Amino acid sequence: MSEESGLIYRISGPVVTAVGISPRMYEVVRVGDEGLMGEVIELHGDQSVIQVYEETSGIRPGEPVVRTGQTLSVKLGPGLLTQIYDGIQRPLEDLEETMGVFITRGVDADGLDLSKKWEFNATASVGDEISGGSVIGFVQETETVEHRIMAPPGHGGKIASIESGEFDITTTVCTLEDGTEIAMMQEWPVRTPRPFTQKNAPDVPLITGQRILDFLFPLAKGGTAGIPGPFGAGKTVTQQQLARWSDAQIVVYIGCGERGNEMTEVLTEFPHLTDPNTGKPLMNRTTMIANTSNMPVAAREASVYTGITIAEYFRDMGYDVALMADSTSRWAEAMREISSRLEEMPGEEGYPAYLSSRLAEFYERAGRVQTLGGDDGSVSVIGAVSPPGGDISEPVSQGTLRIVKVFWGLDAGLARQRHFPAINWLSSYSLYPQALDQWYRDNIANDFPEVRTKISSLLQVEAELQEIVQLVGSDALPMDQQLTLEVARMIREFFLQQNAFHDVDTFSQLGLQYEMAKAILTFQEESEKAMAGGAGLEDVVNVPARTDLMRGRFEEGYAERIGELLGKMSKQIAETMEDN
Amino acid sequence: MSGKEYRTITDVKGPLVFLEKTEPVAYNEIVQLRLSDGTMKNGQVLDTSDDQVIVQVFEGTESVDRQTGVKFLGDVFRLPVSKGLIGRILDGAGKPRDGGPEIVAEEMADIIGAAINPYSRESPEQFIQTGISAIDACTSLVRGQKLPIFSASGLPHNDIALQIARQAKLVGSDDDFVVVFCAMGITAEEYNFFVHDLERTGAMENAVLFVNLADDPAVERLITPRLALTAAEYLAFEHDYHVLVIYTDMTNYCESLRQIGAAREEVPGRRGYPGYMYTDLAMMYERAGMVKGKKGSITQFPILTMPGDDITHPIPDLSGYITEGQIVISRELHQKGIYPPINVLPSLSRLMNAGIGEGKTREDHKSVSDQLYAAYAGGRELRGLVAIVGEDALNERDLQLLKFADIFEDQFLRQSRDEDRSIDEGTLDLAWNLLTNIDTKYLVRLEQKWIDKYHPTESKS
Numbered sequence A: 001m002s003e004e005s006g007l008i009y010r011i012s013g014p015v016v017t018a019v020g021i022s023p024r025m026y027e028v029v030r031v032g033d034e035g036l037m038g039e040v041i042e043l044h045g046d047q048s049v050i051q052v053y054e055e056t057s058g059i060r061p062g063e064p065v066v067r068t069g070q071t072l073s074v075k076l077g078p079g080l081l082t083q084i085y086d087g088i089q090r091p092l093e094d095l096e097e098t099m100g101v102f103i104t105r106g107v108d109a110d111g112l113d114l115s116k117k118w119e120f121n122a123t124a125s126v127g128d129e130i131s132g133g134s135v136i137g138f139v140q141e142t143e144t145v146e147h148r149i150m151a152p153p154g155h156g157g158k159i160a161s162i163e164s165g166e167f168d169i170t171t172t173v174c175t176l177e178d179g180t181e182i183a184m185m186q187e188w189p190v191r192t193p194r195p196f197t198q199k200n201a202p203d204v205p206l207i208t209g210q211r212i213l214d215f216l217f218p219l220a221k222g223g224t225a226g227i228p229g230p231f232g233a234g235k236t237v238t239q240q241q242l243a244r245w246s247d248a249q250i251v252v253y254i255g256c257g258e259r260g261n262e263m264t265e266v267l268t269e270f271p272h273l274t275d276p277n278t279g280k281p282l283m284n285r286t287t288m289i290a291n292t293s294n295m296p297v298a299a300r301e302a303s304v305y306t307g308i309t310i311a312e313y314f315r316d317m318g319y320d321v322a323l324m325a326d327s328t329s330r331w332a333e334a335m336r337e338i339s340s341r342l343e344e345m346p347g348e349e350g351y352p353a354y355l356s357s358r359l360a361e362f363y364e365r366a367g368r369v370q371t372l373g374g375d376d377g378s379v380s381v382i383g384a385v386s387p388p389g390g391d392i393s394e395p396v397s398q399g400t401l402r403i404v405k406v407f408w409g410l411d412a413g414l415a416r417q418r419h420f421p422a423i424n425w426l427s428s429y430s431l432y433p434q435a436l437d438q439w440y441r442d443n444i445a446n447d448f449p450e451v452r453t454k455i456s457s458l459l460q461v462e463a464e465l466q467e468i469v470q471l472v473g474s475d476a477l478p479m480d481q482q483l484t485l486e487v488a489r490m491i492r493e494f495f496l497q498q499n500a501f502h503d504v505d506t507f508s509q510l511g512l513q514y515e516m517a518k519a520i521l522t523f524q525e526e527s528e529k530a531m532a533g534g535a536g537l538e539d540v541v542n543v544p545a546r547t548d549l550m551r552g553r554f555e556e557g558y559a560e561r562i563g564e565l566l567g568k569m570s571k572q573i574a575e576t577m578e579d580n
Numbered sequence B: 001m002s003g004k005e006y007r008t009i010t011d012v013k014g015p016l017v018f019l020e021k022t023e024p025v026a027y028n029e030i031v032q033l034r035l036s037d038g039t040m041k042n043g044q045v046l047d048t049s050d051d052q053v054i055v056q057v058f059e060g061t062e063s064v065d066r067q068t069g070v071k072f073l074g075d076v077f078r079l080p081v082s083k084g085l086i087g088r089i090l091d092g093a094g095k096p097r098d099g100g101p102e103i104v105a106e107e108m109a110d111i112i113g114a115a116i117n118p119y120s121r122e123s124p125e126q127f128i129q130t131g132i133s134a135i136d137a138c139t140s141l142v143r144g145q146k147l148p149i150f151s152a153s154g155l156p157h158n159d160i161a162l163q164i165a166r167q168a169k170l171v172g173s174d175d176d177f178v179v180v181f182c183a184m185g186i187t188a189e190e191y192n193f194f195v196h197d198l199e200r201t202g203a204m205e206n207a208v209l210f211v212n213l214a215d216d217p218a219v220e221r222l223i224t225p226r227l228a229l230t231a232a233e234y235l236a237f238e239h240d241y242h243v244l245v246i247y248t249d250m251t252n253y254c255e256s257l258r259q260i261g262a263a264r265e266e267v268p269g270r271r272g273y274p275g276y277m278y279t280d281l282a283m284m285y286e287r288a289g290m291v292k293g294k295k296g297s298i299t300q301f302p303i304l305t306m307p308g309d310d311i312t313h314p315i316p317d318l319s320g321y322i323t324e325g326q327i328v329i330s331r332e333l334h335q336k337g338i339y340p341p342i343n344v345l346p347s348l349s350r351l352m353n354a355g356i357g358e359g360k361t362r363e364d365h366k367s368v369s370d371q372l373y374a375a376y377a378g379g380r381e382l383r384g385l386v387a388i389v390g391e392d393a394l395n396e397r398d399l400q401l402l403k404f405a406d407i408f409e410d411q412f413l414r415q416s417r418d419e420d421r422s423i424d425e426g427t428l429d430l431a432w433n434l435l436t437n438i439d440t441k442y443l444v445r446l447e448q449k450w451i452d453k454y455h456p457t458e459s460k461s
């Protein structure tokens, strides 16, 4: 037996041990008579331990294991967008063609269509001095996204020839003087972060159209956020809302160990949804990875790396990319399952000791960078976390919270009352406002940060008052405090609650969010005045125009009408004083 | 390849048998054991290498000794499937239990099943009316959904499951469901309850039963639901049936899984259950759905009893993370004498939004449902406060909500075991009537246009 190929010694679930072969760590190997794809994850004496990306039933000891010499990589180039892949970048559409509706095994599929021709438009010219990451041309990949073709990292020099025209992605479009040939496709090992020139501090918000997120707990472009929450609290809906409405130029959505139907939903819906920023179908800017809960766990482990590598690649073109991983807990569980098959020494709750460093490495691949090509690009990472029993003292939640800068804490109690998004406004936080405040002042309103502070302190005060109400009832409070409770209720019911499934309410422009917040503060001020002038609490709360102002947010054109509705409300509140 | 019989058992531990010096044995291969007294047992390979093979024995390892003969059958576990399954009762290993003939196989189907390609799924969005208001209004079910019942011992989950099975229909269609019923470790009494009801209503002719009872082998439970789902897939995707799979009790299944994990000395996850329990459960729950180009569908109703009524216990917890919602049965409501004692607040149907609304149920459904939730949740919360400070301390709004919570439980939730309410007049109109107990200015979840159209006293029509 040559050392290029060996034999299976043991099979235990997705983990196969081979002997008679000496591959490198993370090398891809072919396992068994059917040539299933696997990756070397441990070398142990003369044994090589392999995680297999396909179902291992029916495989026997003694079957062959063959080296490929490659590490697990993704293919990067035109054709990534609108695709849906499994965890190892096999297009699910191609799998359907060869296997039918059930995923069987032993089928390879290229991550990109190697024969499809794309119109390459050269932007660099002969004689230009380029380096790794330099943009040399582009392909109009979808209606909205220009796919910039870059020299692969590590390759540079003077351009000897470059040609526009129709080519497939493996054909050389540019040659350097040292003979290096550049095609539209490049490959990159998924476990290695793609290089950049330097990391910059994020100072622009990722606008999501979700009021509680944008207004109270904003994420910056290039930032990191964690969404822990028990089942049914809204992790997936929140992630999908971000995929739909956030103002990223590229979205990478990873369904990692979750439900099949949720991916189908995205797939069927996105082509019909319009991106509010471009007016074109959302699918144009989206790549999906779907390795659902019942698909092989080793491929689930890989799915997160496949996704982030694709995200980095678009970042390198100078784009703002948003990546959602739903759920990172399932990824961690895949690590746990493999680790336990390896009989590694377990850490907390059976997770491998390297869990927190893997989490940190993953989130570290987020960031706003100056690309090798000199552009400004970013990857924002939003990870859902699924703590057992909703208790975030467990290792994955804790490991995540140590790293991410935004915490959107979902709350089962709120979900039960159908207060959505069920994000707890008292426990959630964002560390970005300071860095972003200047942007808000320049782009939305000069007093934006102050309005935000007022709104959040009203919610804090409410929480304190509620403790008293629990003991004595609200009627026992002085009038001004009762008004504060009403104002806070308005914040919750009118502002924080936002129905993802309502055609209009699903998305709020940041400017409108600000107007709505101001309207609440106006209600407070006008009511204080009226009550000082003798009006009763019930009178000011029950003015019909306030109900109209609140219900109006479900109607088209609210942004244009809110000023008028607000004027009516103020007028009616002032009138309550005269009635008394 | 059913060749050689080995007598090389080295260890027996719990339900596991370890043996050595075999020819290469395949992972997941099925195994036959012949005891010295001639008794046969069945098993499956869990781990295989040149040096050692680990076999899990479905019937348990009682009486297994070093002389026991072990034969590897060269294939993974398969179920003979055909349309002839309909109307049959099989045991937990797929053998006839009704005295009838063996199933004549049209196909031998691998019971592990393959994952449905997410690209090939069809989004479930056809509303199923169960005739139970709590479910239809608040946690609407759609064809192809997996919606478990989270219950606890002593609660009427079986009545509810049967009522759903009897009444479930697609409004405006007369397609019938085929029921695949799978019993895992339930008592003979519970089983008889199901069978009698299925017989009484004539549903038996359209049902397939897989039965592993409390005194049947515990490890066998690990395959019983897989057999049931294999049958369901065959009927749905080869023969266009709409299949309703009811399996009970998932808690017993998980206990068996834990037993295997312990015998293998695996590092346990939470509360002693294997770390891979999530994936293991997902490989069953995800076998629900609809796929492109096939007419049939699989809708699943797993029933599980929450140990200690605790919804954060790993069994309901991991289930809830996979299924498309849950129907939660409440001891408190049961003790109040309310049937069905469904607590809608922790209940959820994740596919509801796709299945309701104009052209499906009614345009105001979502709005009404949100309002019911908000009002009932508010009212229930106030009960606690009233216990401390009395009703006097409540303002007008709170008083109305408090009263509404009682009315909701008494008139909306409560219905009889054979009451089949239609979604529009039976359920949604009833909801509107009950909501008149609250001033519209407090009904902030209702859109004005629905108030104008449907409110019994304030509508403009």
Ligand SMILES: Nc1ncnc2c1ncn2[C@@H]1O[C@H](COP(=O)(O)OP(=O)(O)O)[C@@H](O)[C@H]1O
Binding pocket: A229, A230, A231, A232, A233, A234, A235, A236, A237, A238, A420, A421, A422, A498, A499, A500, A501, B348, B349, B350, B351
């Ligand atoms: N923003 C929202 N608007 C309306 N409904 C929501 C919202 N967020 C969550 N929901 C409801 O909660 C359910 C569960 O949300 P989901 O995101 O699937 O939870 P998780 O992923 O945390 O288990 C959804 O099916 C939906 O009914």
Ligand SMILES: [Mg+2]
Binding pocket: A235, A236, A237, A258, A326
């Ligand atoms: Mg989810």
